[in-house]
Amino acid sequence: MAAPPRRGFGPFGELASGWVPNEDLRRLQAYKLLAAYDNNQAGQLAAAGGDETGLDRRELGDASKVIESALGYLLGAEQTIVVPGAEQKDGAAPDAVRNAADVQQRLRAWAERELLSFRMQQAERSAIRCGDAVYTLAWEPSKGRPVLRTIDAGFYYPELTDEEVDAAEYPSRVHLAWELPEDERRGLKARLRRITYELGPIGAASGPGRSKDGFPVREPMTGADGEPVLIAGDTVDPETGTIVRTYPWAPGRPSAVTCYLTDAEWLLDDLKAQHDIHNLPMNKARYGVRSDGQVLQALDLMIDFLPVIHLTNTIPDSGEHWGQPLIAKVMQVLDELSATDSDSAAASDTTGSPIIGLSGIRLPKDRTTGATLPLQVRGGTVWALAEGGSMHTLDTSAQLAELRARTDHLLDRLAGNSRLTSSGLGTIDPAAVPSGYALQLALGPLDSLVASMRLARAHKYALMLRMVQRLYQAGRAEGWPEGDTLPARLAWGPHTPTDRAGVLNEVVKGYTAGVLSLETSVRMLAAAGYPIDDAIQEIERITAAAAAKPQQDPAPAG
Incomplete structure (x- = not known):
C-alpha cells in the first residue's frame, strides 16, 4: 500500500466512487487487502492486480489462525461487567452499595439480552484484522432498552478537526x-x-x-x-x-x-x-x-x-485516529510462507512422481498410427532395457526437506514478531516445555500483547456502558432514576490457563491473615475460573454460612 491510491484500479475497482474522500480511500483499500489475507484470497487479489503467478499462490490459513488466536486470547474465558462498589460490604454507605449493585445487575441483564458477547466477537475480530471496529447504540422504544449494533469499519467516516484527530478526542x-x-x-x-x-x-x-x-x-x-x-x-x-x-x-x-x-x-x-x-x-x-x-x-x-463507539486494536500514536491490524507487521512473513508452501507443493510433486531418464529402451508405438506412445510409471511396470541401457531418477526429497525446515523457521518468526509466541499459536509441543515456570516465561510476549490490546479498549467499553445507562435514563425506563451515571467497566477473564489450586491456597492464606478482604478474595477466585456467577451473591452466601455456624467456646487454660 505504499503506492498512492488510484480510483477504479485493478482489484479496487469498486472503490471508484468519487464520494469516498482521498484520505479514506487508502484505508478502504487496506481493509480489502487485509480481508483477502484473512480469507486466503491474497493470491486472487494479486492476480486481479496483474500478477500472473497470483493464482498459483498457496494459502493455508496462516493469517486467519493468527487473527483467531489473538481474538481468543483477547476475549479470554469470559467478560464481566463490574460496577465499583457493588461488591463492597464494609466501610461504605448502604445506599451507595445498593445503587451500585442494582446498576451492575441491570447492565448485566442488558448485556445478556443484547448478546454483548456475540457482538464483541463480531467487532473484536474486525478490530484485530483491520485495526478498527465500530459499535452503535440506539434507544428502541418497542424493546424498552438500548440496542447494540456492530458496523463495518469501512462504513465509518468521522469529520475530524485538528483537535479531534487524536484517538482520545471525540468527534x-x-x-x-x-x-x-x-x-x-x-x-x-x-x-x-x-x-x-x-x-x-x-x-x-x-x-x-x-x-x-x-x-x-x-x-x-x-x-x-x-x-x-x-x-x-x-x-x-x-x-x-x-x-x-x-x-x-x-x-x-x-x-x-x-x-x-x-x-x-x-x-x-x-x-x-x-x-x-x-x-x-x-x-x-x-x-x-x-x-x-x-x-x-x-x-x-x-x-x-454521539451514540457511536470507534474501537481501535492498538493504542494509536499521538495525533492518529486509526488502529493497526495485528498482521500488519508480519504480512511479509505470510507472503514468504505462501511462497514456501507453493515451492513445497511443486517439490512434493516431483518427489512423489519422480522424473525418470531411460536409455537403451525401445519406445512403444501405436499399432494403428505408428506414433510413439509416452511411457507411464505404474505399479508393477517392467521395462526391458537393451545391453548397456540404464535408468536414472531425479531425487528432489532433499529440497523438500529444506523447504519444510524453512516453513518451520518462518512459523517461528511469525510467532515471535506477532508476539503471539510459539506456545500461544500451538506450534510447540507441550511435552517439550520443561516446567510451568518456563512456559510462563515463554508466554511473556503474549501477556504483554494482550495487556496492550485490552488497555486500548478499556476506555471505549467504559464509554459504552456509560452511554447505555444514559440512554435508559433518556428513555425514562422504569427503575432508572435521575442522577450521575455510575462508572462501570468490562472485566476480562484470564487469557491463559491459571493454577486454580495455587490461587485458592493464596486466597485462603491472605483472607485468614487479614491482608485480603472477602470481596477481593471472591473476585480473585472468579478471575481464576471458579464457577462464581455473581460475586455479590457468593459473598452473601459465605457471610450467611459463617453467621449460622455455631461458635466454639475457647478451650480452658492449663
Whole structure:
C-alpha cells in the first residue's frame, strides 16, 4: 500500500466512487487487502492486480489462525461487567452499595439480552484484522432498552478537526455511509445511503411534513402566535438567548447541546465530482422515516453525546485516529510462507512422481498410427532395457526437506514478531516445555500483547456502558432514576490457563491473615475460573454460612 491510491484500479475497482474522500480511500483499500489475507484470497487479489503467478499462490490459513488466536486470547474465558462498589460490604454507605449493585445487575441483564458477547466477537475480530471496529447504540422504544449494533469499519467516516484527530478526542460529527446497488426488479437505481450523527445547539421543536415534491421532511412547529415551539422541558437562557435543556444524568447543569440524527439517500447519478461524503447536495437527499413516523432529518435524539463507539486494536500514536491490524507487521512473513508452501507443493510433486531418464529402451508405438506412445510409471511396470541401457531418477526429497525446515523457521518468526509466541499459536509441543515456570516465561510476549490490546479498549467499553445507562435514563425506563451515571467497566477473564489450586491456597492464606478482604478474595477466585456467577451473591452466601455456624467456646487454660 505504499503506492498512492488510484480510483477504479485493478482489484479496487469498486472503490471508484468519487464520494469516498482521498484520505479514506487508502484505508478502504487496506481493509480489502487485509480481508483477502484473512480469507486466503491474497493470491486472487494479486492476480486481479496483474500478477500472473497470483493464482498459483498457496494459502493455508496462516493469517486467519493468527487473527483467531489473538481474538481468543483477547476475549479470554469470559467478560464481566463490574460496577465499583457493588461488591463492597464494609466501610461504605448502604445506599451507595445498593445503587451500585442494582446498576451492575441491570447492565448485566442488558448485556445478556443484547448478546454483548456475540457482538464483541463480531467487532473484536474486525478490530484485530483491520485495526478498527465500530459499535452503535440506539434507544428502541418497542424493546424498552438500548440496542447494540456492530458496523463495518469501512462504513465509518468521522469529520475530524485538528483537535479531534487524536484517538482520545471525540468527534462532533460522524457519518456511516455505504452504496446500495441497483435493483431493476424494484425499479431502484444505485444509491448512496448516509447516516449522520452530529452535535449541535438545541433548536425549536419540529415535526414530520412534506416537501413541495411530496417527499418526507421535517418542518418547524409554530404556535398560535407564529412563534417557534420549544420541546417540553426546554427553556431559553435569558442571558444568552440560547435554548437549554437539563438531561437526567446531569441534574442542575443545563446544557445547550444535543445530538441530531439524519438518515438519507442520494442517487449516484446526482453526485458530481465536487461531492464527497462530507458535502453531499442536501437538495437531492431523500430522508428516511422511522417506524413511529418521525422523519430522520436532523431528528433531535434528546441526548448530548454521539451514540457511536470507534474501537481501535492498538493504542494509536499521538495525533492518529486509526488502529493497526495485528498482521500488519508480519504480512511479509505470510507472503514468504505462501511462497514456501507453493515451492513445497511443486517439490512434493516431483518427489512423489519422480522424473525418470531411460536409455537403451525401445519406445512403444501405436499399432494403428505408428506414433510413439509416452511411457507411464505404474505399479508393477517392467521395462526391458537393451545391453548397456540404464535408468536414472531425479531425487528432489532433499529440497523438500529444506523447504519444510524453512516453513518451520518462518512459523517461528511469525510467532515471535506477532508476539503471539510459539506456545500461544500451538506450534510447540507441550511435552517439550520443561516446567510451568518456563512456559510462563515463554508466554511473556503474549501477556504483554494482550495487556496492550485490552488497555486500548478499556476506555471505549467504559464509554459504552456509560452511554447505555444514559440512554435508559433518556428513555425514562422504569427503575432508572435521575442522577450521575455510575462508572462501570468490562472485566476480562484470564487469557491463559491459571493454577486454580495455587490461587485458592493464596486466597485462603491472605483472607485468614487479614491482608485480603472477602470481596477481593471472591473476585480473585472468579478471575481464576471458579464457577462464581455473581460475586455479590457468593459473598452473601459465605457471610450467611459463617453467621449460622455455631461458635466454639475457647478451650480452658492449663
